Amino acid sequence: DIQMTQSPSTLSASVGDRVTLTCRPSQNVSLWLAWYQQKPGRAPKLLMYKASTLESGVPSRFSGNGSGAEVTLTISSVQPDDFATYYCQQYNSDLGITFGQGTRLEIK
Amino acid sequence: EVQLVESGGGLVKPGGSLRVSCAVSGFSITNAWMSWVRQAPGKGLEWVGRIKGKDYGDKIDYAAPVKGRFSISRDESKNIVILQMNSLQTDDTAVYYCTTPLTRPEDFSASWGQGILVTVSS
Numbered sequence: 001d002i003q004m005t006q007s008p009s010t011l012s013a014s015v016g017d018r019v020t021l022t023c024r025p026s027q028n029v030s031l032w033l034a035w036y037q038q039k040p041g042r043a044p045k046l047l048m049y050k051a052s053t054l055e056s057g058v059p060s061r062f063s064g065n066g067s068g069a070e071v072t073l074t075i076s077s078v079q080p081d082d083f084a085t086y087y088c089q090q091y092n093s094d095l096g097i098t099f100g101q102g103t104r105l106e107i108k
Numbered sequence: 109e110v111q112l113v114e115s116g117g118g119l120v121k122p123g124g125s126l127r128v129s130c131a132v133s134g135f136s137i138t139n140a141w142m143s144w145v146r147q148a149p150g151k152g153l154e155w156v157g158r159i160k161g162k163d164y165g166d167k168i169d170y171a172a173p174v175k176g177r178f179s180i181s182r183d184e185s186k187n188i189v190i191l192q193m194n195s196l197q198t199d200d201t202a203v204y205y206c207t208t209p210l211t212r213p214e215d216f217s218a219s220w221g222q223g224i225l226v227t228v229s230s
Binding site for chain 2: 001034036038043044045046049055087089091092093096097098099100101102
């Protein structure tokens with residue numbers, strides 16, 4: 001199965017900051033990439049799929065970029081509600097569906 | 109509004125079996141792709157398996173750690189998805205989430221249940 005490596009593991013930011021989270025697959029996954037946000041004790045929430053398609057209802061401050069070897073999730077201006085853990089997922093079942101280990105976005 | 113509600117979790121001894129169900133409302137599961145994702149305590153997310161919609165031949169795929177021990181099925185009359193777990197091991201302890209991409213024939217998860225805890229311990 002493909003390994004998904006997220007960096008950094010923890011990211012400290014202030015409200016209003018622009019932050020970028022990175023996900024590196026061990027093989028080219030083309031655009032089969034999704035991003036999720038999870039808060040403690042809650043189910044994850046889908047933010048993005050096909051690497052850069054925003055799920056309905058997700059604020060436009062979230063954006064996705066890249067394909068293949070490196071994919072990024074950018075929050076243009078971090079809001080208080082954004083402090084959470086973020087996971088990337090490779091969802092091409094022919095390659096084995098896997099998640100990254102997560103990036104925790106914390107308040108600086 | 110689409111709702112997914114898991115039930116049937118609990119404590120089971122190693123080697124035992126457990127059946128977890130996902131009741132779906134607001135949405136027909138007949139042609140939906142339905143998946144299970146789990147999360148061990150304090151850990152990240154792990155994909156468990158998926159059943160494709162009837163129009164995709166109900167194809168089922170499993171993650172390597174559960175293949176041969178877990179099975180996914182669908183009861184259209186009740187609009188529920190079932191995860192049957194056999195030969196449970198301590199590292200199967202996790203919150204199990206039922207998920208679906210809704211009407212899209214894809215393997216990402218747009219709608220999630222609240223999760224159900226399965227604990228495997230002697």
